[in-house]
Amino acid sequence: MLNYTPKEITERTALRINPCKTCQPVGAMYAALGVHKCLPHSHGSQGCCAFHRMYLTRHFKEPAVATSSSFTEGSSVFGGGSNLKTAIKNIFDLYNPDMIAVHTTCLSETIGDDLNALIQDNPVAEGKYVVHCNTPSYKGSHVTGFTNMVSGFVNYLSVKTGTPNGKVCLMPGFVNPGDMREYKRLMKAMKVEFTMLPDTSGVLDTPMTGKYNMFPEGGTKIDDIKGLGDCIKTVALGIQTSEPSAETLKKKCGVEFKALPLPMGVEATDEFIMTLGDISKEEVPFEIEEQRGQLVDIMLDIHPYTYGKKVAIYGDPDTVLGIAAFALELGMIPKYMLTGTPGVAFERSAKELLAKYAVEDCTYKADADLFLLHQWIKNEGVDLLIGGTYGKHIARAEDIPLVRMGFPIIDRYIHSYMPLVGYKGGIRMAELIGNALMDYQDSHCDEKDVEIVM
Structure with a gap:
């Protein structure tokens, strides 16, 4: 298939061949699936949402649930405000999530829909939440979208009450559920109380039970996201992915952070374990x-x-x-x-x-x-x-x-x-x-x- 790839390298600025990434909404959708009873929502056409779900489903071999604003020609011309309003009502009525996490697409970004204003003008029932982040596919990558959604959760939900909860906020980076389970094992072994945002373990690696559950038991609880503002520290793993979200939490709630590379290999894992030891004051077991x-x-x-x-x-x-x-x-x-x-x-x-x-x-x-x-x-x-x-x-x-x-x-x-x-x-x-x-x-x-x- 690639036998005719030339050896001569020429500079290309407007063309990508076999990209080494996919678009922002894929990462935003993955992050949203890592919050308990949160339903990702794609503000754009049905085709965009179907592609993003397919991408995640093919990787995890698990169903990635999400909804769409289902733009048509009219939405593309006049804006998607009415679509979003109808979608929010239908989603809460039909699927009853605790939260809807809206991410934008190329189409809604090009139109210029003001998601913040649309969400503020559309109140929801007590105990229900709608959050959003901007994820145009013509910028960044799925990693950027993941970061933006995590920052969106912090911006909408995290608060500082002034009473420290003794927990560490762990931002895991764009990793698999198996990695997140290993983080939790190491944190517990080091006796560090923590909240991890997001947490896709127990969501995209669920066991076969014979029954379908749209909202599995896994995922970060909404109350725990609110409590991130009272954490004693943030440990951001994956500097390019997690540091921006840790900076967002610091600016909003004053939580100091330490950004580390993903703990892969000996030295990077040593640094992660020693950071946990400095927090817990415990010996390494x-x-x-x-x-x-x-x-x-x-x-x-x-x-x-x-x-x-x-x-x-x-x-x-x-x-x-x-x-x-x-x-x-x-x-x-x-x-x-x-x-x-x-x-x-x-x-x-x-x-x-x-x-x-x-x-x-x-x-x-x-x-x-x-x-x-x-x-x-x-x-x-x-x-x-x-x-x-x-x-x-x-x-x-x-x-x-x-x-x-x-x-x-x-x-x-x-x-x-x-x-x-x-x-x-x-x-x-x-x-x-x-x-x-x-x-x-x-x-x-x-x-x-x-x-x-x-």
Whole structure:
């Protein structure tokens, strides 16, 4: 399929080929699903909402529920105010959520609908809430949309009463439910009281019970979001994704924050655990120390297969940086780091990470696409690809093993249940990376070189 990708690289400013991102409403919808009894609402056409739901459903293999303002030609000309008013009434009458989280689309943004005014002019019953965020698809990415929705929850709901609740506000970044479960396990082990916003565990990884429940038991409670203003601190994981929302909470309620990279690999997880220890004043329990030791032991075991291997990593900015940091800990060379999300923070962090390990001759770029990544590989190959499903054509065209990590993964199962964060997540990443390299060696070596014990 990609055999005709040219090696010659030309500057492109108005064209993306095989984008390394999707649009803002996908991230906003995902964040809204992480709030208990909250129904995401797409203020635009039905087709937009259907696409965003499909994207999430394909990745998580779970139904992503959402509603739409169902714009028609009339709405597109005269505005969608009446559509939103009717939608809010119908949604509360038919589905009875506690909250509707409205995100905009390209169409409503281009028209210029004032969501804040529309929502203020449409009062709802006591105990019911409508919040919104602006998510034009022609700016940012799904990561930006996720950030904007989290900030929207804070802006609408969080209040400071003046009485600290002793909790930590944990902003998890754009990660899977399996990662969020691992965060909660580590927080509880470190005896830190917390509220995590959002929390998609128990929503997009629910068990099969034989009964459909539109609003599963998981998700952050609305009262807990209100209480974020009384938290003693915010721990924002994934600097590009979570720091803006932590800054929003600080400006509104005065809650100080500490922004950390996603805790992927040894050093970043160490920093996360020590931050929790500074808050709780508790010793690190043996179960966490044991898992750290297991991860280090595994890294030593597979080191002969990972050392010096060149890897291309693509996906969401914080995830790419977290995987790259772990790759460096394994002695690998992150030859290419690429994200479709715009922002100078990614390139600055990539530069600092490479300088820290004194690794040179690596290329990194934000607001880029997978066509460019393929061109880089055409000019100088790599031993491994790490990223989502949309890199599989590059892997096939260039005969490079692909390790699926990040978002979206739409051609495999189970991944969203398994963490990549924490020491447990590091063990998972080491398994995937080590096995991919060893499987490739098995399938490409001469018959006489096939080893039973590698």
